[in-house]
Amino acid sequence: MATTEEIRTQLADIVNEVAGVDTSDVQLDKSFVDDLDVDSLSMVEVVVAAEEAFGVTIPDSEVKNLKTVGDAVSFIENAQAA
C-alpha cells in the first residue's frame, strides 16, 4: 500500500505532465484551480492519468469534490484501501 507521501509525489508528476506545474508546488493544501491553475479540462486529464497510475476509479461525480491535492490523495488512499 502506497503511503500518503508516495501518492502525493506520483500525483505531482502527473500534474506536472498534464499542466506543466512544478512538482514542488503540488502540496496537500494547494487548490488545483486557485493555486495550481489546473482548469477543469486539465483536471479531467489528471483524473484519467491517476486512475491508470493508482489502479482506482474516480467517477465524474466525484471529480468536483477534489478541490485540493489533499482531497485527491485522500480519495486515492481510500479507493485503494476499499
Place this chain on the structure above:
Amino acid sequence: MPIRTPETSTPGHARLMGVGGYRPSRVVPNSEIVEAIDSSDEWIRTRSGITERRWATPEETVQMMSVAAGRKAIEAAGLDPQQIDCVIVATVSHMLQTPSLAALVADELGTDHPAAFDISAACAGFCHGISMASDFVRGGSAKHVLVIGVERLSDLTNLRDRGTAFIFADGAGAAVVGPSDVPGIGPVVWGSAGEQADLIKQDVDWLTWGTAAERVEQPYLTMDGNPVFRWAAFSMAKVGQEALDRAGVGVDELDCFVPHQANLRIVDALARSMKLPESVTIARDITTMGNTSAASIPLALERLIENGEAKTGDTALLIAFGAGLVYAAQVVIVP
C-alpha cells in the same frame, strides 16, 4: 427462386475523389460573444483554442451551404453532377422533419434523380456517411456518392450558456466517394453509447415546446463538458487506434490526423493519448471555425489540402464523435 445481386465495379474498392467546403461569410470573433457569458477572449482561447467562428447569415441556409460545398466536391472529383447517383446529408440543424435536405440539395445541384436521404449522427455524421458511401460503392448500390455534413448550430445555441455559446458554429463540408482500383477507405470502427445520451442533447423537443402553456424561448443544445471531454479525449483514442489497426496503418505511417473539430483541447489530448509522432499533420481548423459538428471534418480536410499540408495519396485518420453518444472512425487516402 434466386435473384440477382448488384453489379459491382471490379475489383470493388472505394476512395475519396474530391472534397469541398463552404465557410459562412460572417466572421464572429470571441469579443462578440464574451459579454453574454461573462467571459473573456483569453478564457475562450485557453478552454477551446477558438479565436473566431463563422455564423451563417439568413441567406446562408443549410441547403445553400450544402449545395455550395457539394458543387465544390463534385468539381474537385472531376465529375459532372449528373454522375452522382446517391446523396447523403448528415445534419442535426435542418429544421424540417420532411422532406429531407438531401433531396432538395440533389435537385438544386442538377443531378439526375439520385438516391437522396439524410442521416442523424450529430458530430459523427460525416464519418458515418463516408462508411455508408464506401459500402454502397463496393456493394454496387451506387457509383458516385456525395456525402455532405452541414450545420447551422447557431440556430440552436443559447448565447447565454457558458458551456456552449463560444463553441458551436456553422458551415458545410462535402466529399465524393467513388470506385477505385485500390482500397482508399479503410474499415470503419463505429458504435454508440446511448446510456450517455444526456451529455449532449436538445433540451426540449419541438412538440413539447410548441404546445407548452408557458413557452420557453426555444429549444437549445446543451452539453456537459467535462464528461464529454473525458469520453472524447480518452475513449476515442482507443477507437482511433483500432481504425489504424484495422486499416493496417502503423502510427508512424500516418500522414494526417483529422479528428472532429470539437475543441482544440480534445484534438491535442487525443493526439497525446494516441502517441502520434511529430511527423503527423494535425488538423486544427477549430481555431477559426469553432465546432461545426457534421461539417468539421470535411472542412478541416479541405483546409489541409488547400494549404498543401495534406497531399494526394497521404493516409489520413478521420475520427468523429458526438451526441448520442455515437462515433465513427476510418483511415482514408487523401484525394
